[in-house]
Amino acid sequence: MKDKLVRNAAGREVVTEINGNPAVPYLGVGKFKPEGRKAAPPIPTCADYPADGNKVLSDLKTALEKAGLRDGMTISTHHHFRNGDLVANRIFDAAAELGVKDLRWFPSASFPCHEPMIRHLDSGVIHHIEGSMNGPLGDYASSGKMRGLGVLRSHGGRYQAVQDGEVHIDIAVIAAPTSDPFGNCNGVNGPSACGGLGFALADSQYADKVIVVTDNLVPFPCVPWQIMGNNVDSVVVTEKIGDPEKIVSGTTNITKSPDRLLIAELTARFVEAAGILQDGFSFQAGAGGTALSFALFLRDMMRAKNIKARFVRGGSTQYLVDMLNEGLTDYILDGQTFDLAGVRSMRDNPHHIHTNPFVSYNYHNKGNIASMVDVVVLGATEVDVHFNANVVTHSDGRLLHGIGGWQNCLFSKCTILPIPTFRDRIPVIVDEVTTLCGPGELIDVIVTERGIAINPLRQDLIDRTKNSGLPIRSIEALKDEIESICGGAPDKPRFRDNAIAAIKWVDGTVIDIVRQLE
């Protein structure tokens, strides 16, 4: 069947209907005004829950049955266990045993460990996935095998979709490293400790039924209660819910690649030259190799100039924790922890704050943290000459990554993408991105090993860095040089007409679609 397409405000052809529901095409940054009231779960009563607070059920299958699992429901999970998640697969194994079909899986992200879901997609237990798809699941979707349309949302966009009633969660399953029998739970304690549980917040607040699954039951009260038991229907205690070595790494290594180190160093020098590095400033840098090295170069500059940040946004790692302990920042505001040092610090240091997509990213809110951050450093698979960027597909059109917090972070006062100009002969700076994830008007600076390009909309940054001695060039000049090195512009990937996934903007509108590969 051919999808009905319209051209949105970014000039991309997008679907107007997603899995039977109408969808609004992207209208521009800040243009879509939501109306109406937020969604709400049914009103519960204490009369239906044990007065002693003990909600423990014997196993996951029983809990799912008791939650009323049936065909066509939406089941949500969180991805705080990353590639070490042992719970999500078990939910759909149980659903298969119960003979349930056509479920929508609504994870906050999927990982290669979820490859077994392909079996459930093939057999009809799962109808489609709405959440990041990469690795084997990305290939499965890219080849057009999934029955429904995949939907990719940012972390903030996922919260927004649940809050606005765009996605109704029937059953939320929250894997929790530590819980009490009432369902109060957290991610900082227990053998599967992962740090926070913020990605499951919306699920706990808006789902009809909430099941907590833990391998570390403690007597009431479980503190801190990152998820409140008052929202939880039942608690299931099982063996091992996660593989600790894949949840957090023992150590986080900075990149050894000299080219990436150079890009990270140039990024830090740009931040300094642009006058951003001032007492009380704030920054966000992920745990990727280049972003992490950027943070270390910045740290050295902060030490040398005796500058202190007011807050740093995590994903946290040992390196950010060291900065906090050294007094280089007052706070870490942390959405997810990437290593054991981060988990311990979140548990023990009151200045290491657990955040969630509601406070950090939700666009249908009375403001959020993302726009208050002075500078954010993000990755991208492609950037075009209009500074539009792609994070979800590879240049050959395959689904590669989820959006994560990426779209939400673009609202920072200065958004910098440190990227190599090409990877293995594949140009990263192109005429037009394969998939549009972030509009160019929000992307301020591209830092590459062959020069720095500043968005012409940011005349202030251009002026401030004019005499910095930094290699500032036009993005077109960078693109031309790269095409010349790579042996001409690459061929465009060949797609069929039908869409396999929709890419949502932070406000729930459709910014682009991903088509099936030829």
Place this chain on the structure above:
Amino acid sequence: MNMKAEAGRSGKSVRSDCRVAITLRESGGIDLQLTSKVESLYGNSIRTLAAEVLAKFEIEHAEVIIEDSGALPYTITARIEAAVKRLRPEESRDFLLPYREGLRQSTARDRFRRSRLYLPGNDPKLAINAGIHRPDGVILDLEDSVAPPEKDAARILVRNTLREVDFYGAERMVRINQLPLGLADLDAIIPQEPNLLLIPKVETAAQVVEVVDRIESLRASFGIEAPIHLMPIIESAKGAIHAYEIASAHSSVVALAIGLEDYTADIGAERTLEGKESLWMRGAVLNAAHAAGVQAIDTVYSDVNDMEGLLASVREAKSLGFNGKGCIHPRQIPVVHEGFAPEAKEIEKAKKIVLAFDEAQRQGLGVVSLGSKMIDPPVVKRALHTIDLALRSGILNEGWKEETNEG
């Protein structure tokens, strides 16, 4: 004639290279089997290019397997050419892509040679981005980093690299093999106009003359006007004794470099971190270089993780009178430049002398004076050099004269 040959590398850990295997056949045309991680983006372009190379060498019937790991066009053509030449050792034609514009730039005899980055000649991956780290020079190495069976393939790849890769103003150097093999390297390399050749294990002035003779005859037949400088490497007891003769063997010698691994083996000593065993040799080469009016270049610092040790080693080399240091990792380059940068008081003194020199020029005076003191021309020259070095090290702004006058 061989029926089957291959060149290049493929595999999970390989990047920017490709493996080409050609099997000649009696009939059936060209059967090109390409696997590439950039298939959907550059597959067609690779097939067209491969067909062009095979046509050039008049290969009409063959199975050609290309396993590509994102190789750039000049690497793909180099690997096909190397495979063809392994099939036909008598093949004398070359497949050359157009020489990229702006790459051929001659360099001055006395330019800065603080940092020279070694690049293994048969591995394309490291050369592509070498220039972005802004070394004073890059060395495409045909000698120790290339295994003996790969010397032919490396020669073709280095030849193409000189024509295709922009090193952003770094001096383009090639380390040839020890003589006599090194003489054959010259035939492939000299027509591409490198700026400088490093000659390993030089022990006598006659060896330098031998290289010069071959270069001159190649320059004449290819009509090359740009100078091609020489940097003999002294790495034996005998070489150290003859250092002055070697440095003065010909006007194209611009520097002497030292190699300590071979030297310490030659004298039967253990190479140590503090390097007492090579103290005399380094001094001897250093003195010979300066006596002959050429630069003295110190050996490499081999612990790439120890930046503090590197900086100390560079400062020691500078204090002894060395002008440069070899680098084996790009991150060593900024540290080497920092180590060779002039100190603040040196710069202040040089500034005064240069301003006085400008003033004398403006007034048409033949003599430069600072206060009541006359400044000799060599002192002026040294001051200009210090300022140049400070500018290049990024510790002095281009506009320093205005700033000084305003201040």
